[in-house]
Structures are given as structure tokens and as C-alpha cells.
Amino acid sequence: MADGSTETGFAELLRELKNRSGHSYGTLAKQLHMSTSTLHRYCNGDAVPADYAPVERLARLCRATPGELVELHRRWVLADAGRGRRQPVREEPVREEPVPQEPVGGEVAVQEQEQEQEQDGRSRRRTRTVLLAALTVTALLGTAALALSLNHSSGGAGHDGKGAPPAAGTASVRHRAPTAGAAQGTDSARSATPSPASPPATGTPPPDKPSTSHTGPTPQDRTAAAPPLAVTTHPYAWPDPCSQHYLVDRAPADVSPPPPEQDAPAWVAVHKAVSAGEQYVTFTVQGTGSDTVVLEGLSVRMADRRAPLAWNDYAMGYPGVGCGGGVPTRSFTVALDALRPEAVPESGQRGFPFKVSRSDPEVFHVTADASAYDVSWYLELPWSSGTRHGTLRVDDGGRPFRTSGNNGRPAYAFPLGGEKWEPASGTH
Structure with missing residues (x-):
């Protein structure tokens, strides 16, 4: 639906799902695991x-369809972006000027000392200004004298070539003033190896770079600019509360109970777990x-790609409670055991x-499975917009995703109402 407020559209769909659930x-x-007032504010648009994780869990508890899950995620993205653009206007604080007071007692001496320091500072500044002007005049006079000396030297040696040898300083200056031919040679050498930060000089291109007419940005310009895309990645999402398993190199007594989905990244980091x-x-x-x-x-x-990890397997969620879910749109599968995995x-x-x-x-959903290997992997997303193009990398905050096979590994589950991990039926 199209509405004037992205937040309102998001809250309306959330409220519709809640009312339909009967809860x-x-x-x-x-x-x-949130307060009732917080849930009220989400559904009322306040x-x-x-984070999207609690929204998805709410939708699944309300038995949302796959299409409603996708639409709810889209509206949340827009509402979240709209919230970031509405920054509150800050009012500049009123600055009260201090009320001047009559000096009392020892304050008179302090004020006189400050006035003397201020006059002394103005005097020093005037002295620096005068010295600067004098140095400028001296430099101008020296430049004029040098020009006269150069003119006299070139006139004495220009006709018969037998003039007196110039002074050392004059010879150095004449060496830095090359002829037109020498200057042209310098420019040619410079254009043959242009600086990466500046365009090459006009002229014949190098033999290995044919001449090309560009009406828009060069390939370097197109790829150097920031891509016109923003990507938000959730590497530890769960298709349903019971489907996700993690390998952890710890005994069951040293592993915390299963977290809610929104806390999965922190749980994974603490236990150094692998999907x-x-x-x-x-x-x-x-x-x-x-x-x-x-x-x-x-x-x-x-x-x-390595041999699968020989760690214990821990199942998330509580068996039999809220398990199962549909397949959302924009879903892809990746077989990581393949020689060349594809989405x-x-x-x-x-x-x-x-x-x-x-x-x-x-919103895209990718399910990557592995059984024979411990695989580190990432995704690449080529894009184009007008004359610009590039490739975005999709990964786990700058690191590859990591998924390991769990066949034959000791499996554990956490029963609802239990106090510790217990062996699951069989092994994976």
C-alpha cells in the first residue's frame, strides 16, 4: 500500500498481524522478551x-504469510531509513553576557596589569609588521638586481661568446631556464608517465592504450566514487526458531542456553561458534x-575450504515450540560442497x-549448506546505474561467512523448561 508515512505503513501492518492473531x-x-509498553509503541507507530529480528519473530508468532513477511521487512527498512533522516532541530543555547561590575580592591591592580599586557602585545605586533615590510622590500630589490645581472651576462656573451664567465649564482639560474626545445622535451617525458592523480597530457596516447573518446566518466572515475547502494546484512538469521545449529568447541556445561534470534550474533561471538x-x-x-x-x-x-570441524553441535530454540516456516520470496540456495558453488x-x-x-x-535470503567441508565464503553483487558500474561484497562485517559440516558430531538440545543441555536423539 502507498501511504504518506513509512512509519505509519509499517505500524499498520504490524497492528493488523497482531489483531488477527487473537493474542x-x-x-x-x-x-x-520485551515490555508490553514497547510493543504498544511499535504497533502504534510511536x-x-x-533491529528487524524482533519484528520477524512477532510476525511469525502471528502466523504471517511469506508474502507478508517480505512486505513487513520492506516497510521496516523504509521506516528505519525515514527515522534516520528526521533529526531533531537543535536550538542554540542562549548565551548570557556577563554583567560588568565595578572593580573592587585588588581587582583594580589586576585590570591595570591586563591593560599593560594588551598594550605590550599590540606593540610587538606592530614591530613584526614593520620587519615584514622591510624584508619584502629587500627581497624585491634583490630580485631586480639579479635580473639586471642576468641581462648584462647574456648580452656580453651573446655575440662573440667571449664574455667573462658568469658568477656561480647566475650560472645556476641560467641552467634552470631551458630553451623552448628543452622545455618541450621535459613535458614529453612527463606525459609518458602520468601521475595516477592527474589526467595524462594531451597528445598521442601510449601504444598499448588506443585512443578512445569518452563522453562520460572514465572507468577509473566510475569505480572510484562511492557505490549508490547500501547493504544491510544479517549473517545469523534463522529461517525458524528451531532450524539453526552451531558448532562450539566447548562441553555442554560451558555453553549458555539458546538465545532469542536477535541475540544470536552476541551468542556466536562469545562462544566462537560456527554455523x-x-x-x-x-x-x-x-x-x-x-x-x-x-x-x-x-x-x-x-x-x-577445510575439513569439517570436530566440535559439538548445539541446536537453537526449543524443540516443538514455534518451529516451521514458509519460504520467503527472493530466496536462493548455495551448495558449498560443490566445486564451484552458485546462488x-x-x-x-x-x-x-x-x-x-x-x-x-x-530483501534477499540465502541458505548455504555444507556437510563435507568447513567453508569460508562471501557473496559478490555486480551492479550498474547509467554509466556507472561496480561490484559490492556481501560478508560478515568485513570477514567471510563460515559454515561447517556437522555430520557425525555429538548433538545437544535444550529442552523447554530445562536447566541444561541434553544429548539429542542420535548425532548429525
């Missing part, structure tokens, strides 16, 4: 969540300028290209 604000807030079996990555692409940007494809790049659209869904702009972002 109270208190019931939903308890399951989402606030926008800083096990598969990794579910979502990323949002949005234009930053007025032009439409075409996303031309999605490539998978391998940074490293393949889910069955029945379209592939690239896609178009994005500031008001029309796209």
Missing part, C-alpha cells in the same frame, strides 16, 4: 525497532541516490536481475 499485547510481549550444516543469511539492498540501480547477479566466492533461486522464484532505488529496496 494480547502482554502474551506476545512475554514471548518476545517507535521503530532498531553448522547450513547458514541462513539475509541482506537488504537499497539505493542511496535518485537513480535506479540494477542488480545484475549474485556470485559465490570461496575464501577457504540458485528457490523453486518457482525468479532470479536476477533486480532493480532497487531509495524508495524500493529488495
